[in-house]
Amino acid sequence: MVHLTADEKSLVSGLWSKVNVDEVGGEALGRLLVVYPWTQRFFDSFGDLSSPDAVMGNPKVKAHGKKVLNSFSDGLKNLDNLKGTFAKLSELHCDKLHVDPENFKLLGNVLVCVLARHFGKQFTPQAQGAFQKVVAGVANALAHKYH
């Protein structure tokens, strides 16, 4: 369970309402693959990931980023029950996708960097703090069903 203060909830929902979830998803996933290239191990079928430009422009990366972030967005509506919300996805990531949960933390931090870039000074230390709690909560929820 993520414990956000009323102010933090307000900061998160306020900023999130201005996010183009589809675009930010593609950017976050793309940057994950560029900044931490070993994460490309999960995406052999995605085609050309040979350069930052290739990754960022790759249509499969954009589509998958959109999927991931829409799912994250659902989580934001259920901050009181992230484990329940992500239970099925947690099982999927463990049993079928075999993704090390460390990757959820990496993606969470890349997402924070993308939000910082988009919002600039509006992404205050307090706003960042709130989002760090959220991404940590989502990462934990996605790891919860691992065995």
Place this chain on the structure above:
Amino acid sequence: MVLSPADKTNVKTTWDKLGGHAGEYGGEALERTFTSFPTTKTYFPHFDLSPGSAQVKAHGKKVADALTTAVAHIDDLPGALSALSDLHAYKLRVDPVNFKLLSHCLLVTLACHHPAEFTPAVHASLDKFFSAVSTVLTSKYR
């Protein structure tokens, strides 16, 4: 993990564009670290950590100046940071996990203030650079 020539160029170019604000960014990165990762405050019980603290700003400038030195000597980080490496190993003994937290907040600060410069390639190079600096600073821990 090794800094490529392109990484070094990205870091130097970006650092040059900070326009004398590096000190201010150092302070902001520290503030972000304390806010997002409260356990990091345990290393500063002697500081006033309230928003706008002069001590945090001064310390941020110190950190930024060290990074500026590191950028200037990017081909020999162990040499340039030797004294700081000793300090962190024998006196400060900051747990290594904290370098990642501050590095992340430095990236966030730069992303906020220089969105156009903070391309994916530059993001990657800066992350590698901060990681390399962190490695040097913890290299004498044991």
